[in-house]
Amino acid sequence: MDTKIFIVDDHYMIIEGIRSLLQNQSGIEWIGHAMNATSCMAFLEQHEPDVILMDISLPDRTGIDLCLDVKTKYPSIHVIGLSTFNQHSFIQKMLDNGASGYILKNATHEELVFAIKTVLNGKKYLSLEAELAVQQNENSIIPVITRREKEVLLLIAEGMTNNEIALKLFISTTTVDTHRKNLLNKFEVKNTASLVRVATKNQLI
Amino acid sequence: MDTKIFIVDDHYMIIEGIRSLLQNQSGIEWIGHAMNATSCMAFLEQHEPDVILMDISLPDRTGIDLCLDVKTKYPSIHVIGLSTFNQHSFIQKMLDNGASGYILKNATHEELVFAIKTVLNGKKYLSLEAELAVQQNENSIIPVITRREKEVLLLIAEGMTNNEIALKLFISTTTVDTHRKNLLNKFEVKNTASLVRVATKNQLI
DNA sequence: AAATTGCTCCTGTTTTTCCATGATTTTTTA
DNA sequence: TAAAAAATCATGGAAAAACAGGAGCAATTT
Numbered sequence: 411m412d413t414k415i416f417i418v419d420d421h422y423m424i425i426e427g428i429r430s431l432l433q434n435q436s437g438i439e440w441i442g443h444a445m446n447a448t449s450c451m452a453f454l455e456q457h458e459p460d461v462i463l464m465d466i467s468l469p470d471r472t473g474i475d476l477c478l479d480v481k482t483k484y485p486s487i488h489v490i491g492l493s494t495f496n497q498h499s500f501i502q503k504m505l506d507n508g509a510s511g512y513i514l515k516n517a518t519h520e521e522l523v524f525a526i527k528t529v530l531n532g533k534k535y536l537s538l539e540a541e542l543a544v545q546q547n548e549n550s551i552i553p554v555i556t557r558r559e560k561e562v563l564l565l566i567a568e569g570m571t572n573n574e575i576a577l578k579l580f581i582s583t584t585t586v587d588t589h590r591k592n593l594l595n596k597f598e599v600k601n602t603a604s605l606v607r608v609a610t611k612n613q614l615i
Numbered sequence: 616m617d618t619k620i621f622i623v624d625d626h627y628m629i630i631e632g633i634r635s636l637l638q639n640q641s642g643i644e645w646i647g648h649a650m651n652a653t654s655c656m657a658f659l660e661q662h663e664p665d666v667i668l669m670d671i672s673l674p675d676r677t678g679i680d681l682c683l684d685v686k687t688k689y690p691s692i693h694v695i696g697l698s699t700f701n702q703h704s705f706i707q708k709m710l711d712n713g714a715s716g717y718i719l720k721n722a723t724h725e726e727l728v729f730a731i732k733t734v735l736n737g738k739k740y741l742s743l744e745a746e747l748a749v750q751q752n753e754n755s756i757i758p759v760i761t762r763r764e765k766e767v768l769l770l771i772a773e774g775m776t777n778n779e780i781a782l783k784l785f786i787s788t789t790t791v792d793t794h795r796k797n798l799l800n801k802f803e804v805k806n807t808a809s810l811v812r813v814a815t816k817n818q819l820i
Numbered sequence: 821a822a823a824t825t826g827c828t829c830c831t832g833t834t835t836t837t838c839c840a841t842g843a844t845t846t847t848t849t850a
Numbered sequence: 851t852a853a854a855a856a857a858t859c860a861t862g863g864a865a866a867a868a869c870a871g872g873a874g875c876a877a878t879t880t
Contacts, residue, residue: 421699421720427632445721494626494672494699516626556856569809571836585858591838601866602837604774606811607820615812761826776866790828796868806836807867 412439413530416459418450418476419443419492420469424515428463431519438526447471451479459487461526464509466493466500474503481508488529498543499552499613501536505544511535552612553596560614562589567606567615617644618735621664623655623681624648624697625674629720633668636724643731652676652684659689666731669714671698671705679708686713693734703748704757704818706741710749716740757817758801765819767794772811772820 415438419425425443432438441459444450447470450462462480466473477489491504491512501512510529513521514537521537528535536544555563565575572590576583590602599605609615620643624630630648637643646664649655652675655667667685671678682694696709696717706717715734718726719742726742733740741749760768770780777795781788795807804810814820 421632422723423632423636423720424628425632426635427626427628427630430631430635431628514626515628518627558857566808567812569804569806569812571806573836581857582859584860587837588858591840594838599774600838601774601776601807603771603807603811606808607772607774607815610812610815763827778866786827787829789830792867793828796870799868805868 412437413461413526414439414441414457414459415461415463415526416441416450416453416457417443417463418445418447418468418473419463419465420445420467421465424465424492428522431522435523438523445469447473447476447479450476454480454484454487458484461488461490461529463490463492466491466495466497466504474500474507477504477509478507490525490529490535497613498546501540501544505534512540513537514539553598555593555596555614559589559593559596562586563593563605563609564615566590566593566602567609617642618666618731619644619646619662619664620666620668620731621646621655621658621662622648622668623650623652623673623678624668624670625650625672626670629670629697633727636727640728643728650674652678652681655681656684656688659685659692663689664692666693666695666734668695668697671696671700671702671709679705679712682709682714683712695730695734695740702818703751703755706745706748707757710739717745718742719744758803760798760801760819764794764798764801767791768798768810768814769820771795771798771807772814 415432417425417428419428429440432440441457442453444453447468464473464477464480468476473491473493477491480487480489485508488510489508491501491509492515493500493512494515504512511525511534513525513535517525517537525535525537561579562575565578570578572583572586575586579586593605594600597605597608599608606615620637622630622633624633630650634645637645646662647658649658652673669678669682669685673681678696678698682696685692685694693715694713696706696714697720698705698717699720709717716730716739718730718740722730722742730740730742766784767780770783775783777788777791780791784791798810799805802810802813804813811820
């Protein structure tokens with residue numbers, strides 16, 4: 411029985427590229443593609459692929475969210491993340507949400523097939539670049555911030571002062587200042603400029 | 616005589632995708648691909664394509680730089696920018712450097728062929744999304760900053776204080792402050808937080 | 821030759837941030 | 851439900867940034 415592959419990606423060229431890469435591969439059957447999260451879920455009502463290649467960025471939802479939905483509803487399906495970026499946080503989140511692997515769009519035909527075979531055996535496959543990115547991720551501290559802190563962080567990035575934030579959130583200025591101070595501590599930075607920079611880098615803003 | 620197409624992109628799947636999309640297209644001949652700027656320039660020593668599809672992000676140089684080089688050396692070649700993002704600043708820079716068009720990687724077969732035909736006729740082709748992005752670009756102010764200001768901007772984003780920047784650049788603290796003031800004015804923001812944010816958004820950092 | 825631009829520096833004042841420390845109340849979680 | 855975490859508020863002081871306004875000098879453009 412052939413391995414059934416399904417692709418979720420909103421880029422025609424990628425879909426065509428993968429189709430072309432896999433088309434003469436024995437043991438692999440291409441059963442279709444979706445260009446957004448909604449039609450992916452709709453497709454899964456009718457068909458059950460063995461492996462889904464899933465782009466991180468989709469028009470209606472992120473691949474990260476979609477991955478969680480798919481794995482919750484169909485735990486036996488193996489999901490492989492697919493992206494142009496080797497963005498630490500993306501990769502980690504994708505794996506946290508149940509993905510079995512992650513490859514970049516510059517993967518070769520061989521790597522693609524190897525990744526599919528690996529996850530079918532229940533193992534994880536990370537492209538070399540992705541693995542490096544995850545390691546880097548472990549090195550760099552991704553601080554855990556509270557809901558309120560995140561709220562304040564966003565407003566800081568908007569350029570609001572402690573005072574303005576206080577008015578907006580109906581709390582005291584000194585409270586905002588405390589949140590700000592805690593953010594600086596958690597991110598291990600010493601002023602607002604690098605706070606915004608680091609937070610942006612980590613996709614928090 | 617067939618139109619000779621050459622691709623510069625570091626993603627196998629995209630290369631395969633485009634090849635697959637163009638393969639049965641009459642009047643179009645695929646003459647090869649390069650996966651970085653250097654081998655692109657090397658290829659052009661021997662061959663002269665009519666149209667180059669060029670990715671924005673390449674491993675050794677940006678497509679933006681490469682585009683300028685190609686157009687300088689071979690003005691008759693038409694360059695079409697290719698990217699996942701409809702990033703205003705990228706598109707504009709690409710066009711400034713002589714590109715004849717810009718399409719996104721979710722372009723259909725029809726759009727791709729139409730874009731190629733359009734630029735061959737000496738006209739410009741922008742994908743709908745790209746056109747919108749450029750319009751947005753015109754709306755949002757992309758401030759022109761000087762070399763020194765950019766230098767200071769980077770150091771501000773690094774989290775350095777005026778004093779530290781002054782020491783690093785061998786200038787007075789008040790001078791740094793002036794640059795900072797000018798940056799705030801040019802970016803039309805009122806503090807460092809939004810300065811860093813806006814600059815990051817516009818890929819200046 | 822005149823105007824513009826970029827870089828440099830200055831004096832002040834006001835506002836905001838940064839830092840330390842401590843404490844109370846509310847919410848989450850084990 | 852008890853313990854932990856989060857959110858709230860406060861005081862006070864030092865450091866940095868923001869704001870205003872002016873000004874000299876060199877290189878470039880008009």
